[in-house]
Amino acid sequence: xxxxHYKKVLKRRMVVFSAxxxxxxGLLVYSQFWAPDTLxxxxxxxxxxxxxxxxxxxxxxLLFKYCRILSDETKLRxxxxxxxxxxxxxxxxxxxxxxxxxxxxxxxxxxxxAGYFNTTVFAVLIAAALFQMFACVALKLxxxxxx
Amino acid sequence: xxFLNVSAILNAKLALHLSYLEVFDIKTRIRELRKERxxxxxxxxxxxxxxxxxxxxxxxxxxxxxxxxAYKIAHYFGLAIEDVFDFSDxxxxxxxx
Numbered sequence: 001x002x003x004x005h006y007k008k009v010l011k012r013r014m015v016v017f018s019a020x021x022x023x024x025x026g027l028l029v030y031s032q033f034w035a036p037d038t039l040x041x042x043x044x045x046x047x048x049x050x051x052x053x054x055x056x057x058x059x060x061x062l063l064f065k066y067c068r069i070l071s072d073e074t075k076l077r078x079x080x081x082x083x084x085x086x087x088x089x090x091x092x093x094x095x096x097x098x099x100x101x102x103x104x105x106x107x108x109x110x111x112x113x114a115g116y117f118n119t120t121v122f123a124v125l126i127a128a129a130l131f132q133m134f135a136c137v138a139l140k141l142x143x144x145x146x147x
Numbered sequence: 148x149x150f151l152n153v154s155a156i157l158n159a160k161l162a163l164h165l166s167y168l169e170v171f172d173i174k175t176r177i178r179e180l181r182k183e184r185x186x187x188x189x190x191x192x193x194x195x196x197x198x199x200x201x202x203x204x205x206x207x208x209x210x211x212x213x214x215x216x217a218y219k220i221a222h223y224f225g226l227a228i229e230d231v232f233d234f235s236d237x238x239x240x241x242x243x244x
Contacts, residue, residue, distance in 0.1 A: 085198045088201075144200075147210050
């Protein structure tokens with residue numbers, strides 16, 4: 001892949017991330033001004049607000065990072081090398097990426113939906129997702145040391 | 148076939164590939180060649196399209212480079228792959244010819 005193509009990939013990612021930031025901000029604005037009080041007092045709703053806030057912050061950081069990368073050819077090449085590094089890919093595969101991340105997101109989603117009916121199910125699903133992600137990160141750190 | 152199934156198959160294939168790579172302990176002359184040419188790990192990594200950490204791991208023998216990366220490194224130094232990577236351990240095991 002040449003760098004021009006990679007630039008297009010990054011620009012496409014920036015468009016998707018910008019849309020997601022707008023969705024997160026929209027959710028936060030709704031939750032602040034228009035959400036009913038009964039909803040505002042629930043733990044599930046507070047969790048969703050926290051998730052939307054942190055998601056928006058992370059995506060905004062990535063957007064800023066990609067803006068800087070796109071303006072510097074050396075940084076662009078280094079980032080491309082980093083993303084396509086075979087050792088990094090091997091470490092991620094051994095640690096269970098991307099399956100663990102996908103399953104964790106599905107657990108969080110299921111937890112948020114189930115939370116409106118049963119708070120215990122919500123807590124259990126979120127705890128399971130967190131445990132799964134911590135295990136994945138621990139494995140990644142282990143393989144980063146040994147590979 | 149669902150997306151999850153495709154991901155699982157790809158992960159399994161990569162794991163198989165990795166387990167195959169771990170069988171061999173291949174020594175390299177990368178550090179020596181770098182020193183001769185006064186190159187840093189960062190510069191070599193940038194030139195061959197990888198990261199400094201990967202070059203470090205290959206040099207200390209923690210990670211075995213793929214054929215593509217081994218070719219790129221050898222090509223960068225203007226040498227053949229067998230001049231950069233020592234395959235004597237594999238040769239000792241014997242192959243059917």
